[in-house]
Amino acid sequence: MSAVISEEGGVVKAELEGRLDTMNVNNMEMQFTAGIAPKAMPTIVDLTKVTFIASLGIRMLLTTCRTLDRRGAKMALYGATPPVMEVIETTALSEIIPVVGSEAEAVAAVKG
């Protein structure tokens, strides 16, 4: 599991790769949130290479989004694969965090 966090054009981009299962989330949640939330910038999360997401993974995304929201910044998810999208749909996460198909749509969602 890895997370690469970068900044471009006033947008923070987090690229996640691997399984967001309980063990991996426990190991990386703090770094992920700490790498994004303090910037208080529009943030997009690339899920293209995430193969599995457990409830703790949803919590990690939700917590980060809510922290950003309190600081006046938006967050969007994009590129979810079918198994990840199934979990996102089950939790109705898209009612809280925009979930879109492409990076361009995600940028538009957080800058809008």
Place this chain on the structure above:
Amino acid sequence: MADSDQTQIILGSNVSDLIGQDRIHCLEMTTGLDVEERYAISAVGLEIGRVPPADIVISDVQVSRSHCRVQMKDGAVVVTDLGSTNGTFIDGKRVEGSVMLPVGSMLAIGSHKLKHAWRTPAEIEKNDDFSRELQRATAYVRSLLPPPSREAPIRADWVYEPSAKLGGDAFGYGQLSDTTYVGYLIDVAGHGASAAMHAVSIMNNLRQKALPGADMRRPGEVLAALNNMYQMDEHAGLYFTAWYGVYDTEARRLDYASGGHHPTYLVPPSRSAAIPMRTRNVIIGAMPEMTFREASMHVPEGASIYMFSDGVYEIVDTDDHQWNLKDFVKLMLEPPIDGVNEAVRIYDAVRHRARPETLDDDFSLVVLTFD
């Protein structure tokens, strides 16, 4: 050399035999930040493998029968790969021959990780006290669950197997009024005492059969009340998913709502299909003042409903296939086994098919049958 001489899982008073100085070199099998088990390292060493007589047995197809050895040599801990197929790794670097394992480094074997810790007996005792407390907490959660019922018109069976570190599952069912019967299952995200305490608090509120501003016969109102009571910002960042249903015994109608939860399934006596019952609502605690939609279903005579947590189906099977709901539904519809209650049949089948290390969440499954 006898295996019993080589291995010692440190639990409480067993520690004293292995203390050379005031600290002990240990391997701690971890799940994230939690220690699952601790093994003391002596000069004799510990062999790690997939099957006995290895001292540390890891049932993982990626682990070789005789994988590696960890032992004390000249005051240092040394790892020797024993010709394993998939390799032994220290902090991500593959071990060739014998390599020192520094304190704090992580030994990776298959999908398992073991940390080299150098502990004082007091630290170990504290950790073991915590493990004992978790066991007591597990017993407490179990004591709050309703007993199985074989009595018509509604029979109930269940399996509750919490994860090693205790998770946040809880469920309940029973008569709500003369003509209504309730069933619910909640799943708090996360493991450990905090998730379990949260689940117990929610369950105790539901057991009172009274929530502020909610008619307990209206699933949408119940979930909305819980959502307002348990906002994650006010509860250490914890959220949960839930399914709640109320059965009208006269109309044979089941009203239900779910919050961020997968469906509960209705299976008719013919077992011809598993009909999903879910309403699309957000997870509970994520956003205040949400409305929770509900729906209804007719319950045929002899039909069963299956309520369960995600730990039941979020497994990787022995063919390395990540399961989803469809895989689980297929298993659900397999024929019952005479003399075996339905919840146990499914639990045994999942356990049989799952790679053991992927059964790392609470397993909660409730089957209610409506005569």
